[in-house]
Amino acid sequence: MNNKNEILKHYEVGVFALGGLGEIGKNTYCIEYKNEIIIIDAGVKFPESHLLGIDYVIPDYQYLIENQNKIKGLFITHGHEDHIGGIPFLLKQLKIPKIYAGRLAEGLIKKKLEEHRLTKASEIVIFDDNDIYTFEHMSISFFRTNHSIPDSFGVSVKTPQGMIVHTGDFKFDFTPIGPIADFGKIAKLGERGVLCLLSDSTNSELPEFTMSERKVGESMKDIFRKINNRIIVATFASNIHRIQQIVEASVATNRKIAIFGRSMENTLNVGRGLGYIKCPDDTFITWNQLKYIDEKQVTILCTGSQGEPLAALSRIANGTHRQISIIPGDTVIFSSSPIPGNASSVGRTINRLFRAGADVITHSPLTDTHTSGHAGAEELKLMLQLIKPKFFMPIHGEYRMLKIHTELAVQCGMKSENTHVLDNGQVLALSKNNARVAGNVPSGTVLVDGSGIGDIGNVVIRDRKILSNDGMLVTVINVNLQKKKVLKTPYIVSRGFVYFKDSQELVREIQEVTVNHTHHLLKKHNKMSINQLKNELTDYLATFVYDKVQRKPMIIPVIMNIKQ
C-alpha cells in the first residue's frame, strides 16, 4: 500500500489491523483511502507465558511510520489497556496529529502520557457522541455502547465507497449503570446502509445474552445484607460502574469504604472527578480510620481479583500488606472471573484467604457477583441484524472466536463469502459492491522489556527458555594455543543448574574432563581456532553433563589465550 507496491486500486478503501486479529490484545485497526489513514485504537498485549521476562507486546508500526503523512488521527473507542496502552510507544515512533477519545479515556491517556513524559507529543481531543470529524475523504462519528468501562463507543467511518462501522468492545445491556447503548443510532446506520461491519468477537463462543451489570449490583446488595462482619471486595479497577454499585451496596448497608491498591485509588479519583462515582461525602475512609469503625460497617475495596502476586488482595491474603490483614470472619467477594491463565493464581489466593480465616464468595451462577463486558452470541446477532452490513469482518478475538463469529453472521442470513476472517496485516479492499483480500502490509509483534522496544527477539527468548529450564554453566579456561597447553584448572561458574555446594564432586569432574578434552583437542588438531575449540568443547561437555544428571544447562566455555 506504499507507492512502490500498491495493493489497493485507487477507488478502494483498505481496512486492516496491525493488532487485534487472532489474539486478545494490541488492538490497532486502520482504515485507508487514497491519501488518508485513520487509526482506531492503539493497544498493548500482555505477553503469553512463553515470552519470558517480557513486559508488553506491541504491533510493529512500520507501515504507519512509512505513511505518516497520510495519518489524520487516532480514534479511541474506550480506555482499556488493550486499546490505549500502545499510545506511548506509538508516539515515540511517529507523529500522530490528534488523538480523539471519550471523556474517561482522555483522562486515562493524559495520565499515561504524563508518566511517559509525552504530553507534548500529540493533542488529545475529547469527543462526544454527537461530534463528527470530517477530513478530505472520510468523516468519523460515534455511537455509545455498553462495556465494562464507562464512555465506550463504536465508530462509524463514512467513506466514498460506503459506511464502515467498528463496534469497539461492546455488549447490549438493557438495564445498564450509566447511559444505554444508542440503539437508535445503530439502527439508523443499518437503515442507511453499511458497507462493512467490524465487530467484537471476544465472547462469540458463548451461546447467551450477557447478564446485565445491574443484576450484579442487586446480587451484591443481597450478599451485603446477609453479612455481619467486614466485607472485602476485589474487582477490576477500571470497572467504574461496578465500583459505583459496590459503593451503593455499602451505603445501603451503612458501610464505609476503604480503598487498597494504587490503580483502584487512581480510578476512584478520576471517576469521582468526572462524576461517575456518586455517594455521600463521608462514604470513603482512610485505612487508619478503620480501627475506629465497627467491623460490620466496613467495606474494603481492593485490587487483586486476578490473583496478581503484588496486588493488594494477594498481599492481604499472604499477611504481607503493611496496613491491613484478614480478621477471622471477614468475607471476601470476588467481583470478577479469572481470565484464562489466571485460574491457578486466583485459586492460590483463595486458599490463603481461607487459611487466614476468611469466607470467600466467588462468581458463579448461584452468586452472580460478576458479568462480562463483551456481547455473547445473541447480542452479536442483534448487532448484525441492526447493522445489516454488506460485508463482515470479525475483530478482537483469537482465531476460533473470529471464525465462530462468522458462523453467527451466516446464521443471520449473510453469505459466507461476504465474511472475512483476516490476520493482522492482511488488507481487506472494499468498494461499493465488492470486498477482496488484497494483500499484506508489514505487521508483526515487537517485544517491550524494560526501556527496550524491539531489541529482544527470538534468540533471546529461546535462551531465556533454556536458562529457565536447566540454568547455565560457564567454564573459563586459560590456554596457550601456541604451546597447546591448558594453563590452570578451569574456573566453573554455574547458576540455576545444581546447588554447587552440594555438588563439589560434579564440579571437580567437569573441571577434569574440561582439561582433558581441551588437551585432547589441542593435540589432535594441528591448528584450531578458539571458536572451533569452543564449539567442540560445548558439545562434549553437554553430553557429559547430560549423561551424569540428565539435564541440559546452557554450556558456555570461555577460552582465554594467554601467552605465558
Added chain:
Amino acid sequence: MNNKNEILKHYEVGVFALGGLGEIGKNTYCIEYKNEIIIIDAGVKFPESHLLGIDYVIPDYQYLIENQNKIKGLFITHGHEDHIGGIPFLLKQLKIPKIYAGRLAEGLIKKKLEEHRLTKASEIVIFDDNDIYTFEHMSISFFRTNHSIPDSFGVSVKTPQGMIVHTGDFKFDFTPIGPIADFGKIAKLGERGVLCLLSDSTNSELPEFTMSERKVGESMKDIFRKINNRIIVATFASNIHRIQQIVEASVATNRKIAIFGRSMENTLNVGRGLGYIKCPDDTFITWNQLKYIDEKQVTILCTGSQGEPLAALSRIANGTHRQISIIPGDTVIFSSSPIPGNASSVGRTINRLFRAGADVITHSPLTDTHTSGHAGAEELKLMLQLIKPKFFMPIHGEYRMLKIHTELAVQCGMKSENTHVLDNGQVLALSKNNARVAGNVPSGTVLVDGSGIGDIGNVVIRDRKILSNDGMLVTVINVNLQKKKVLKTPYIVSRGFVYFKDSQELVREIQEVTVNHTHHLLKKHNKMSINQLKNELTDYLATFVYDKVQRKPMIIPVIMNIKQ
C-alpha cells in the same frame, strides 16, 4: 513419632499425609499404630509453573526411611500418576515389603518399575475387593468406587481403636461403565461404626452430583451420528471407560479407529489385555490403513486433550505430525475439560485446528462430551451419610476444597470440632472417643529434575527465575592484584539479556565501566580480596545496566588473578 520424640500415646492410632493435603498431587497417606505403618498411595505432583525446569515434585520420605522396619505395605487405590507416580522414587530410598494394587494399577505399576529397572525392588500383589490383609494390629480391606479409571478402590483399615476409611478418588455413578461403587459394603461399614473418614475433596466446591459417565457415551453417539467426515477425539489416555464408549460410538456408526499418541497406545494395550476394551477384532486400524478407508468411516483417537505441546493432537493441529494432518471438514471432539492452568494451551490448539479447516466440539453443558471423575458436593454428602464417621479428615485437595468439604460435613450433622483440616506432616491421633492434632512428622517437598532427586532447592529455582526474566551477563576480568592492574579488556558473555549483535555499543560501554570501576576499586582499597571485588563490581554493574536498559540480568564477574 520416632523413638526420640513420641507424639502418639501408646494406644493411639496416627493418621497423617506426606502429600495430598493442601494440594492436588503426590498423595501419600499413612496410618500408624504401635510398630505398624501402612501407606496408602505414593503419588507425584506435576510442578506448578514457578518451579522452572522441574519434572516432578515428590514428598520428603524421611519419616518413612527412619521407620522402615514398621512399614507393612503400600496400598494403592487406583492407577493415576498422583497416586502411583512416586513409587519408583520411594523404592529408590527405602524398602517396601509389598505393594498391594488393583488389577489395572498393578499393570501400570509393573510397567513403571520396568522402565526404572526396579522390578526386583518390591513385590506387587493384586488385590480384589473381597481380600483382607491382616497384620499384627491392623487389617485392611477394600470397596469398589467409581472414578475416571477402572479398578478404583476405597480402603478400610481396621485398627484396635476403630475403623478408618479412606475413599480414594471417587464419585458415585448410578449408571457407570464397568462395575458400580459398592454401596452395600460402604453402608455396612457405616452401620458397624467408623472412627474416622478420609474423603476425596477435589470437587467439594461444585454444588452438584457429577454427571454419569454413561451420559457422555450417549452424547458422543449423538454427535458421531451427525458427522459425515472424519472424527478426531482427544481424551485422557487413562480413562479406559471413556475410550470404551468412543469405541462403541465408532462401531455403532461404522467407523474404524486409528490411535495416535504413545500413552494412548499403551493404555489400549493394557486395557484390551485385561478385557476392559471390548470390540470386534477389526475395529482398530493402523495409520497407514487410513488412506484406504472412506473419511466418514474413520475415528482418530489421540492424546493431547490438554493442549500439551508434544502430544499427538497438538502436532496434528500444528501440521508437524509425521503421519497425519487435518483434512478440512474433520471434526475434532475434546472429550475432556482443561485443567486449571491449561486453558490457554487448549485455546491455542483449538485456534490451530480451526485454521487448518477443522470443526471443533468442546465439552459444555450443551455437548456433554466429558464428565469429572470426582464426586461433587452432593455425592460427598452421600458418602458422609453412608459412612457416618465419628471424626472426619478431608483429603486430596487444596486448602479451600478441604475447608469447604468440612462445611459439607457440618451440613450433614457433624460437629465442626470433629472435622480436621490438616497440613501434610500433621498427625491426627485417634482413639475410640477422641481425635487430636498431636504434632508433626517431617514432611516437605522434594524436587525431581532429570536424574536428580532433591539436589535442587530454592536457590536454584530463584536463579532460574532471574535468568528467565532478564538473562545473564558474565564478565571475565584478568587482573594482577598485587600490581593493582587490569590486564586486558574484559571478555563479556551474555545470554537471554539483549541480542548482542545489535548491542555492540552497550557491550563496549560495559567493558569500559568494568575496567574503570575495577581499577578504581583496586586503587581505593589497600587490600581487597577477589570476593570483595566481585561483590562490589556486581552491584556497580547491576546499577549501570539497570540505568541503561531497565533490566536486571544476573551479573557474574569472573576475576582471574594472573601474575604476569
